[in-house]
Amino acid sequence: MSKEMFKISRREFLKDAGLVVGGATVGSAALLSACGNKDKKGETKYICPIDSKEFSSLKDLKDHYASAHEGQAIPAFKTLNVNGVDYNLVINDYWSLGWVLREQLGLYGTKIGCDMGQCGACTVLVDDKPVYSCLLFACEMEGKRIRTVEGLSDGITLSPLQQRFYDNNATQCGFCTAGFLMAATALIEKKSKPTNDEVRSALSGHLCMCQNFKKTLESVVGGV
Amino acid sequence: MALPEMKIVGLDNEAAQKEIRSRNMQSILTGRADYVNDRKMAGMLWATTKHATISHGTVKKVDASKALALPGVKAVFTYDDITAGTGAAAMFPQKTVLYWGAPVAVIVADDWYTAERAINLVNVEYDVLPAVVKTTDVVGDDGVAVENAPLSGRLADTNYANSMPAERGDVAAGLKASAYTKTYNLPWTTTHQHAPIEQYTAFAYWIEDDVYVYLSTQNIHGHRTIIRNRLQIPLNKIHCFNHYCGGGHGQRLNNEEAAMVAAISRKLGGVPVMWRCSKKHSMLLAGRQHDDKGIFTMGCDKDGKIVALDCEYWTTNYGATITPIISATFTIPNLKWVGHGTYLNQPDRCAWRCVNDPPTAVHLTMAMDDMAEHYNMNPYEFRKKNIMGEHDLDQDTGNPFCTKEVNECMETVVEKSGYLSKWHKPGTKTLSNGRLHGIGLHAHHDSHGRVNGNDRGAVVLMTPDGTILTENGGSKPHNAPTEMNIIVAEVLGAKVTDVNCGDYGNTDVTLNGGMHGGSSFTGSCGAAFYSAAMDLKKKLFTYAITREPFAAEGAKVEDLDSKDSVIFMTKKPDVKATFANIMATAQPMAGVGVGWHAQQNATATVNAGLQREKDGFPVGHKAEWGSAAASVTEVEVDPETGEVFITGHWNSVGCGRVIYKDGVLQQMGSGSELQYAQALYYGDIHDPATGAIIGTQYTESQLPTTLDIDPTTNYLYPVEGDDHSGPLGAHGIGEPCVGSYASILAAIYNAIGKWVDPDHGACNPDRVLKALGKA
Structure with a gap:
């Protein structure tokens, strides 16, 4: 990109x-x-x-x-x-x-x-x-x-995690996205290569009415 | 028949798929995407709504004196102040309360917290009327109407409406001739709140006689019309904006919040007013998926071919309509349908994620799986005997289908999941971990992927630097605009990175975008953009032949073609010029296009260049719409706790031409995850005595989280086909995944040997245990 x-x-x-x-x-x-x-x-x-x-x-x-x-x-x-x-x-x-x-x-x-x-x-x-x-x-x-x-970014270049979200097409309406991004950022800062279960646990405080969990989780699992 | 050639983006070109993605996504990821609540103006006031605490009655008196005494409260509006329409999507304060939670007053204050605090200071007195708060008040389990039931007040003198009988063949004779018949009393399916994460909200202010309104909607031009009708002002005085729209599509259509906040602002002298529901109220107002009940009688011949199906159907607070799942998935020569809308003093229902499709998917699955057992077949074998083929004609009209891939979808998921090796007789397989194993199948052709509603329009602008802007009246997420940009690039012969989104969701500069929804945008707006790009291409080439190098060659329009934003002579490819070169001396050019407005009008006249011959029927012949899907779900059920674990879900959708692969996969993934939620988690809890809705919070209505759903078990298989009336062969795919609801229930049945009764809710552990006889 x-x-x-x-x-x-x-x-x-x-x-x-x-x-x-x-x-x-x-x-x-x-x-x-x-x-x-x-x-x-x-x-x-x-x-x-x-x-x-x-x-x-x-x-x-x-x-x-x-x-x-x-x-x-x-x-x-x-x-x-x-x-x-x-x-x-x-x-x-x-x-x-x-x-x-x-x-x-x-x-x-x-x-x-x-x-x-x-x-x-x-x-x-x-x-x-x-x-x-x-x-x-x-x-x-x-x-x-x-x-x-x-x-998370300087307004010009996306952060690595934002870039992962972009590459995975991990937003739909986007209303919940910032919340997911922040929770995922905290997780990755603590654990650089989180597993699927760790990501599911870390993001479990977030709801998405578009039900876009698949793309979101794929963007975080394994880190950036 | 071959698909139209596409030069730019193939299904497997992942690098290109990323390059062409609309920049709107970057706005979302960096927090720049502007939703309605992200607006701020000097002097802006905040407003919120007080809701009724009875289920049926009349507002006798509203005492706002205590609220008005609270510092910061500016005004309280009731029915007497801002009277407007009632009905399914009323947001204005109501005089007649038809359900617990109906709006009765609007409070305006300096800030949101003060407005919220004042809600409880508004005292409302009611004349209470008898309420019809549950379906058993109206109709018995046998489908017989309850005598002397109180009237809900939703209809003049009845609690039934929209009986929509339909019949083909002779059902009575068909059943009589059948080798085996059985009547199925099928349970009420799930209802749940639509529960958008972005609350219902709108913002308005006036400058003299013009009103400017921001709102979160799928249908901004429709809202402008509502404002005109409610406020009795000309359309050209109404300016509506909607850039980004929070999810919960299906019920962000034709509500009246924009008209209401415009009316309030006008009452206050035009000051900017931001109205927002509290989350509790937003969930009360949110439309619910309607819950349905069916009584089916199915008759088959000695080989298991369906001969006749007699359906009687009930829906709650919604009109009952026959769906293609019943009428167009399987070959059923004799079919009868009678639908009853059943009206209660409960919040309104809506048709999100399909009309009657999810409930009928469940009901038909229940009946067919049982019928398969009678014939000693597995569910796949029974369906295979009856499923319609790709080239079968509509059984009612004799028309061809634009697209029909249901059989291919079913074969795909059966193969990918290993269904035939995993299926067993219901309730017969216990795993080593003590759980019960089950696998379920569903396949259907549904009502989506088509176009309905208003005309769609699109504008494509070519700027002096040779780049292109696309403009439309829809809202502005990123998947749909990306798809539109690809269509425009393909038709114009432009680099896809030269095509960008211009203004979306601005009634001043866009044509009507119609209802922006997953099922209709591709077909309708895609056709409009296709036509607009054709229009622009003609203008561009007409201008190009007056410029060098084409003028020197005496080129005519028909001598030219374009690719990668370069115009060239087809017989002399070296004679060429970039869009930028040609446009350097030109004024900006606009192409305008209109998409069709109804399936039956998908004619050559409207869609010249779009529709192609199908199965020997000429261009212009009417064709039936729809889209297909199939799913297999594999589950483990804990017989002690009733908990259901989805260990695999294979989902296949007939997508027509896949234009934007990432968008397709995302729709499929999220669509099926939604059905996990509908099948297993959602709940809409009513107090049976008062009709009060207890589940007005996310936690109570059981929205699933990432701990409930493991997306890694969700396997997606788009089946690419050719929609002969769609732009470049594409159609919408927003809803076909609803069948996953049915395959999940079928898998639970296969595991425990009993059908779980959703009883208006989800198949949660309590209901699973009840089915197991343990509750």
Whole structure:
């Protein structure tokens, strides 16, 4: 497979992500992080709690407040480390990690299926362990290392595991795919060449209504 | 008859199969694929639905005062606020409640959590009516209607509908003439929630008089029409978008959620509103595979040839229709069918993974396996005596079939599985591990692979750089668009990597894509893309002959051909130019095509260049659709626990021309795994007293996981044939794997010597033990 195939122009990205619709801009600056953010590791971001705009320094955010939200105080931030980037943002105490990743950080690759810890679509890695992000409070995630599907690749070249999924045609509708990918990533990082039974066990917390288990398992068994 | 030549991608060219894969898959794998909930706009509100907690009645009063007092709650809408249609797929709040879980109010709030929290603060008072909550309230096990049963309210004055009698030959005379007849009282088959992982959801906002709607659907143009009808605004004011659509196909069709959220947004002054069911509610609204019961009387001659079959059939909350599994798989000269739709105060049923095909596959298998025993045959021998051949004509119409590979499919799985050496008399083989061994067979010709519904349209654009974009009104996963791109490349003579997906699922720039489903997309949209590519090719060649080097040669359109994105003169191959060279001086070109809209209209007029002669019938002659499949399942049953272990599953599907091999294998693999689930795991648990659905969570409805299903035991054998009306000989294969449900049940029967009664659910350990007399 040629790597050329995966080079994406900004035009193609905008079209794929559907950012511009009917004359209205949809999504925040943070949504651009969906374009793969491996290369942003070590960066620090400040997210405006009012309009979700993203800034690289507290000073820039304060300037933004002064111009756009005059008279309003900047509330206390929490810091989430997601895909190697420190995001400073306001987190309501009842927000789930999945909600914050999607609605505050624009990392929409993490899907919310059941929102009750049954389907596995929202799986992300926290300190290298797969977890259901719909069941975790985001405010308790400070100091932990969070990884999402957007962090698996740099936006240009697929990770070896993603490439295996591609080669095996291992998605159908795709809604559950990110969850499977994250759980499989955790497995392979722990055991480089998992057996069929090990893969079946590791992926058993995930449901797929297209019932695409065959291709998915074939992509993980034996490692990458 | 030879298949049309394909220059580009062969079944065994695996490298090419990967190269041509649509880029949409990469979007999915990297998290970029945009589903409805992945949208965000400034000022966006969230909405969710409160559902009824009675099975039948009328909403008397809705008190939303407590909900509205909750900080962040913006509005609560009821039937009085956003009145719209009722019916099978109603999403609007209802005045009349017909099942436990029907929508009664919609709450709008600043965020999702607040909307969800407010659900329990909305107080609904009902006038409760008697409810019909289980099939035995309506029809006895003997098929006789229960007298004085309460009315479900779904129909005016009855709980029955859609009796659809059909008969060929003389069934009474056939049964009388039979050497042996037997009546089978066949059990209610499985129902289960469709349970999409992506909840029902829609997003809408208004700009002046125009509404922009995002929704998760297989039929975006159909939704636009629903919005027009419900909101009474012109079509050109409605802009619908659907890029990626979460699975659960079959029930993502013509629901009303898009119209509802558009109505809510309009009520709120056009602000963006994201509506999403909770998972619990999504599973309540999700259509269920209908559960069916049959009473069959079968008569055979002295050699085991079927002479007559008399079927009476019941379905729950769905119209009962005769299926090709009954009418077109086997030679049955005398056949009678009476179907009853039986309507209860239960959630709606739908036809996902086929119409009546899964239940009738099970019922026919039960009857035929028993009949085989009477004649001292194994199930294969009995079927072999009766199965229709590839060139047999339809027994009702006398028309040829577009394709009919059922016999070849059956032979394939029988051989690959070693069925004949493994089969034994039912309940007679115990393995060394103490488990009971069984093997089951099913083969059928079903109603799928065909086209039904709306016209399909396709647009193929050639850009100034000589590459090609395909556009369609369907949603945008990757298998179907990949297949469409291959068809376009083949017709245009383009490099397949030069063909990319343009816009899919955008009503502003695409033609109607019809129902985007596995069974219809290949035939319908494939034909549309075929025609669009032909149209574009004609325009491209017409322009090319005005440009060098062809102008200097005085070339005519008919002198040209193309391959690998190069146009050349057929008699002077060195006179050539790339698409890019020709297009460098041209405006972008568009080819437009329309696919046929019904099987009976698959005529030469609509499909010129597509349909080919079949079995001596001329092009344009009506032909019957369908697709074929067969499966063998091998199981081990633990007689102590009732647990069933599938140790082998051999699945063969008549695919017509295989255009995109990886997509075909994926459909077959997932299709048969779904049937593992339907046969062994799914459940839809109702409280028999109230009709309340208890199984509204994945764990309760028993969706299988990778621990339940071992895909390495699932062996796939596509049988390639020629659909003489399909684009390049192809047809859809979305559903034929449903027969695996029947072969699994047949294998369990072969293991334990008793048929398990699914009793509206799956053959779980409890029911297996019951069949063994141990429960």
